[in-house]
Amino acid sequence: METTKLYKFKLFILLILLLTIQLSAEEADTPDPAIPSIVIEGEREEEFIPLQTTAGSKTEVPVEEIPQSVSILGKEEMEQRGVQKVDEALRYTPGVLAQPFGSDSDTDWIYIRGFDATQNGKYLDGLQLFSYGFAGFITDTYMIEEVEVLRGPASVLYGGASAGGLINVKSKRANGQNFYNVDTGITSDLNGYVGFDIGHRFSDLSPWSFRFTGRIKGGETQTEYADNFRTTLGGSLLYDPDENTSLEIYSSWQYDNQRHETGFLPYEGTVVESPNGGYIPRDLYINEPDEDTFEGQQASFGYSLEHRLNDTVRLVSNTRWFYTERYEYGPYLYGWNAAQDALNRLNFAHDTSAHLAETDNQVLLSFDTASVEHNLMTGLTYQFYHLDHWQATGDASDLDPNDPVYGSDLPALYDPYTDETITMNKVGVYLQDQLKFGDGWIFTANGRYDSAWTDRNDRREPSAWVTPNSYTSREGALSGRAGLAYTFNSGFTPYTSVSRFFEPQIGTDAAGEALGAQTGEQYEAGVKFVPSWIDAFVTLSVFDVTRRNSSYSMQDNDGTWWMGTHGEVRNQGIELEIKAKPVSGLTLAGGLTLQKQRITENENSDFVGKQPTLIPAVAASFTPYYTFEEGWVKGLSLGGGVRYQGKTYADNENELEIPAYTVLDLGVHYRLAHWNFSLNVTNLLDTVYVVGEENAMNYGEGRSILLRVQTSY
Numbered sequence: 094m095e096t097t098k099l100y101k102f103k104l105f106i107l108l109i110l111l112l113t114i115q116l117s118a119e120e121a122d123t124p125d126p127a128i129p130s131i132v133i134e135g136e137r138e139e140e141f142i143p144l145q146t147t148a149g150s151k152t153e154v155p156v157e158e159i160p161q162s163v164s165i166l167g168k169e170e171m172e173q174r175g176v177q178k179v180d181e182a183l184r185y186t187p188g189v190l191a192q193p194f195g196s197d198s199d200t201d202w203i204y205i206r207g208f209d210a211t212q213n214g215k216y217l218d219g220l221q222l223f224s225y226g227f228a229g230f231i232t233d234t235y236m237i238e239e240v241e242v243l244r245g246p247a248s249v250l251y252g253g254a255s256a257g258g259l260i261n262v263k264s265k266r267a268n269g270q271n272f273y274n275v276d277t278g279i280t281s282d283l284n285g286y287v288g289f290d291i292g293h294r295f296s297d298l299s300p301w302s303f304r305f306t307g308r309i310k311g312g313e314t315q316t317e318y319a320d321n322f323r324t325t326l327g328g329s330l331l332y333d334p335d336e337n338t339s340l341e342i343y344s345s346w347q348y349d350n351q352r353h354e355t356g357f358l359p360y361e362g363t364v365v366e367s368p369n370g371g372y373i374p375r376d377l378y379i380n381e382p383d384e385d386t387f388e389g390q391q392a393s394f395g396y397s398l399e400h401r402l403n404d405t406v407r408l409v410s411n412t413r414w415f416y417t418e419r420y421e422y423g424p425y426l427y428g429w430n431a432a433q434d435a436l437n438r439l440n441f442a443h444d445t446s447a448h449l450a451e452t453d454n455q456v457l458l459s460f461d462t463a464s465v466e467h468n469l470m471t472g473l474t475y476q477f478y479h480l481d482h483w484q485a486t487g488d489a490s491d492l493d494p495n496d497p498v499y500g501s502d503l504p505a506l507y508d509p510y511t512d513e514t515i516t517m518n519k520v521g522v523y524l525q526d527q528l529k530f531g532d533g534w535i536f537t538a539n540g541r542y543d544s545a546w547t548d549r550n551d552r553r554e555p556s557a558w559v560t561p562n563s564y565t566s567r568e569g570a571l572s573g574r575a576g577l578a579y580t581f582n583s584g585f586t587p588y589t590s591v592s593r594f595f596e597p598q599i600g601t602d603a604a605g606e607a608l609g610a611q612t613g614e615q616y617e618a619g620v621k622f623v624p625s626w627i628d629a630f631v632t633l634s635v636f637d638v639t640r641r642n643s644s645y646s647m648q649d650n651d652g653t654w655w656m657g658t659h660g661e662v663r664n665q666g667i668e669l670e671i672k673a674k675p676v677s678g679l680t681l682a683g684g685l686t687l688q689k690q691r692i693t694e695n696e697n698s699d700f701v702g703k704q705p706t707l708i709p710a711v712a713a714s715f716t717p718y719y720t721f722e723e724g725w726v727k728g729l730s731l732g733g734g735v736r737y738q739g740k741t742y743a744d745n746e747n748e749l750e751i752p753a754y755t756v757l758d759l760g761v762h763y764r765l766a767h768w769n770f771s772l773n774v775t776n777l778l779d780t781v782y783v784v785g786e787e788n789a790m791n792y793g794e795g796r797s798i799l800l801r802v803q804t805s806y
Contacts, residue, residue, distance in 0.1 A: 141169040141680050142630050142672045144623065147219060148241035148261045150525065150537075151250055152457060152470060157621040158527070160537050160576020160590035161258075162188065162634040164242040164670055170682065173718055173732060173760055175278075175773030175799045176234050179203075179215075179262060184736055185714040187668045187684030188244045188258070193707045195784055195791035197355050198314070198321050199387060199419075200229055205257035206244055206638055207664040207690040207708045213596065214255030217262050218397070220413050220451045221251060221476065225515070225599050227419055228447035228480055230391055232262050233325040233347065235276070235288045235308040239263040244668065245615050245636060246594035249539040249572040252474060252521040253597050256613055256640040257664075266341060267304040267331035269294050276308075278801035284312030284321070300334040314354040315795050318378040318385075318499075321351035337401040344394045352385040354378075357426045358790040359436070360743050362494065363783045364751055368431040373494045375781060375792045379438070380423040381489075382499055389419040405460055412452040419445050424489035424503070428788055435491035440503050445482035451475070466529040476519040480599075483512040483552075508559075512552045515599050519545040537576040537590075544569040545597040547607065566607040570595035584625060589618040596640075613640040629673035639663045639693075660694030662705060680732075682716040692745065700745045706786040709753070711739035718760065730762035733777070743787040754782035754793070769803040 149159030156163050164186050176182040180201040183191040190204035203210045212229070215222045222230040244258040251259065272292045279285035288308035295301045311322035329343035356379035361367050395413030402408065424438040455472040487506035492498075523541035530536075545568050551561040576590030596611040619634030643662045666688030673681045690708050692700045704710070718732030736756050743749035759774040779796035 141167055141674065142628055143167045143239065144630065146241055146243075148216075148243040148259065149247075149250075150470075150527070151219065151453075151455065151472070152468070154468075154527075155623075156630065157580060157586040157623055158535055158537075158578065159243075160535075160574070160578055160588045161247075161592075161617060162244040162619060162632055162636075162668055162670075164188075164244070164632075166240040166242075168238055169680075171234070171240075172771075173680075173716075173730070173762070174734070174758065175760065175771060175775075175801065177799070179232055179234060179237075179240065179260070182234065182240055183242065183260070185682065185684060185716055185734060186242055187670045187686045187712070187714075188666075189242060190708065190712070190738075192793075193784055194789060195355055196315075196794040198351060199231065199349065199389070201231055203260060204707065205242070205255060205259070206636065206666070207662075207688060207705070208255055208257030208638075208640060208643075210255035210257055210259060213253060214257065214259040215262070216251070216259055218264055218266075218413075219261060219411055220395075220453060221254070222415070223253070223449060223476070223478055224417075224447070225478075225480055226482060227421065227443050227445045227484075228417055228482065229419075230415060230417055230449075231347075231349075232264070233308060233310075233323065235286075235290075236306055236325060236327050236345070237262050237264050244634070245590075245617055245638065246572075246574075246592045246613070248543070248594040248596060249541045249574045249592060250523065250525070252476070252519060252523075252541065252543045252572075253545070253595070256594055256596060256611065256615075256638060256643075264327065264343075264345075265290060265304060265306050265329075266343060267292060267302045267329045269302045269331065269333060273806045274803065276801065276803045278799055280312070280800075281796070281798035282313045282315055284310070284314065286310035300332055302331045302333075304329050304331075315376060315797065316354035316378050317376050318380075318382045319352045319354035321349070321354075323350075324348045339397075339399050341397045343396070344392070346392045347390065349387065349389045351387045352382065353380050353387060353421075353423065355791050356380070357788055358785070358792075359426070359428050360749050360787050360790055361429060362436075363790045363792065364743070364749070367434070367494075368429055369434040371495065373436075375795060377494050377497065378499075379426050379436070379492060381501070381503065384503055385423040387419070387421050389417065391415065391417040405458055407457040407459075409455040409457065410452070411454075413450070415449040417445075417447050417449075419443070424492075426492075426788075430491050433491055433493075435493045438489040438492055440487035440489040440506060441485070442487075442506055443482060443484040445480070447481070448477070448479045450477040464530055468527040468529075470523075470525045472523050474519075474521045474523070476517075478515075478517045478519075478599075480513075480515045483509040485509040485511075509553065514550045514552070515547065517545060517547045517597070517599055519543060519597065533580045533582075535576075535578040535580065535588075537574070537578075539572075539574040539592075541572045542569065543572065543595055543597070545610075547597075547599050549599075549601070549607070562601065564607055568597055568610045570610065570612065584623045586621045586623070587619070588621065591616050598642075609642050611640055611642045613638065615639075627673065627675060629671070629675070631672075632668070632670045634668050635666070636668070637663070637665045641694075660696065661692070662690065663693045664688055664690035664708075666690075678720040678722050680716075680718045682714075684712075684714045686712040697745075703745055703747045704742055706742055706745055707784075709739040709741050711737070711753075713737045720762075728764040730760070730764070733757065733759040741784075743785065743790065749787055751783060751785075754780060756780050756782070756793070767804050767806055769801075769805075771799075771801045771803075773799045773801075775799075 143165040180191040241261040247254040274290040276288040292304040307326040325347040327345040333339040362373040398410045422442040458469040485506040521543040574592035578588035598608040615638040617636040622631040669685040714736040716734035720730040757777040762771040775797045782793045
């Protein structure tokens with residue numbers, strides 16, 4: 094039986110639908126010739142306000158035609174803020190919780206609509222960057238052009254995506270243009286980089302062009318002793334003999350070597366005073382300088398092929414192989430040794446490698462039946478994921494946070510508590526039809542079936558305390574989405590949609606059993622506004638998403654981690670996003686998130702009705718920038734931003750509260766001919782704030798200054 098709140102929410106969506114029908118009928122009866130139709134003109138500034146997206150339909154369509162909420166961060170906006178990480182780029186995006194554990198140089202932590210999208214909600218050029226455990230993929234922001242955020246379930250299109258939504262990063266690819274860019278920068282921590290981006294068509298009449306991009310980056314961080322080094326390279330070769338055919342072959346390589354800047358700090362000593370009084374210093378290094386190791390490599394190779402047979406049929410194929418390997422060694426924290434007024438440490442190591450191969454093949458048909466325009470897409474996907482890893486812990490000495498002493502010997506590690514290979518195969522078939530009719534109506538219908546099978550080979554030796562558990566599991570399910578919208582001549586597009594999702598999981602729970610798939614549904618309604626008389630885009634949406642069998646990680650008092658599952662988690666909320674250029678030279682961006690996420694079912698009754706860890710009920714942001722276009726200050730841009738996050742909880746019982754915080758950022762840019770000089774200050778007032786969850790807390794990024802010089806030809 095439906096709850097009263099769910100009934101009211103569905104009634105609200107129904108009222109929006111009825112209102113849309115009524116208004117569309119009135120508009121059809123009384124057309125107003127003074128109101129022009131929506132035309133996306135070529136001179137519209139689409140870098141700051143991109144109006145085309147692929148995230149919500151797998152084909153490039155106007156944002157207002159997607160029956161879900163979509164955000165797009167273009168190149169101009171990321172340049173304004175001096176973005177250096179993907180999760181950093183999303184700090185101002187409504188509905189997105191970025192960097193929930195603070196700044197982490199080896200992982201882009203992202204939650205969308207209250208659900209973790211870090212491992213299964215990140216996509217690169219439309220193909221998933223699925224990861225598990227420490228086998229993460231990270232995309233350097235110098236290698237990307239744009240970031241799309243699709244809020245709400247998307248497994249009906251992509252198969253196994255996060256319940257809250259996904260981000261799709263578009264990489265720099267060959268485009269037939271000739272250009273030469275060099276970019277260099279350095280931070281106040283003395284962490285600098287040099288990057289280059291070169292594109293060239295072989296000749297004016299040649300169908301071949303290439304692009305080669307790379308960056309070397311490294312130096313100190315805000316944490317004592319911690320440093321990092323990265324080299325990343327990417328290249329692509331484009332063959333486009335005519336407007337009907339294009340083939341692009343691409344590859345990338347990245348190498349990382351660093352000492353860890355973050356750690357698992359306890360709640361006591363960060364949010365509240367430690368057991369013996371005082372707070373942990375913000376720049377405390379928790380590892381051993383001579384032993385701390387993080388080394389990783391990743392590489393990819395793929396192709397993208399598109400061919401138009403005629404005005405009706407288009408064929409698309411995207412295939413990519415990705416490989417990553419990481420090795421880490423050194424202590425981490427697990428709470429206080431109150432008697433010694435010191436932090437407990439465990440030594441830890443892992444050696445991880447993973448292969449990820451995926452292909453997505455589509456047939457797109459455009460045709461009319463009677464007075465209905467169809468854009469039909471059908472596709473077949475296959476994904477292969479193979480993980481090989483071991484993890485082990487050992488003893489390590491305690492650490493006094495106020496007088497840390499390093500250099501103690503680290504004893505040998507215990508036998509691995511994890512030593513396994515996991516292989517997952519997924520096959521999906523999908524169908525989408527976008528129907529346009531009635532001079533403004535847009536109906537989108539999606540269906541998909543996925544089958545996933547997972548094999549685990551537990552390589553641990555049997556003992557009195559170890560029982561190896563190898564298994565094979567197989568699951569399959571249907572996903573669906575139906576959305577209805579109406580585009581008014583005034584630029585308003587009300588929409589409503591309902592979707593069902595399926596999200597396979599790999600891994601085991603505390604009992605060693607396979608984690609089952611996560612399933613659920615979402616109801617969403619809203620309005621999008623793309624006026625013809627001003628460069629602007631506005632989205633207002635309300636949503637109700639429920640996920641079942643949600644997995645979460647917990648840390649015991651001895652420092653070990655294990656997986657558990659919530660019976661059901663539900664999130665209801667409102668999101669508002671505005672991007673506009675109201676007058677020449679001025680850009681404005683703002684966002685607001687109001688949400689109520691609750692654990693609605695769980696075997697632990699203390700969790701039921703409570704707000705999950707990390708997730709704030711309120712978040713807001715505002716970013717103004719102004720560029721002078723005349724006089725002696727022509728080319729100067731001034732701006733910044735303010736971002737607010739409401740209080741959160743460090744535990745699922747909601748007994749440990751983490752205060753809200755507000756952070757100010759600043760940006761100054763000066764463009765002169767082919768040169769661009771910029772100064773970005775993150776956390777201008779050096780506000781001290783804490784994020785995370787119990788035994789996995791961290792300080793937010795302190796004041797950081799980035800000075801850049803760029804030249805383009």
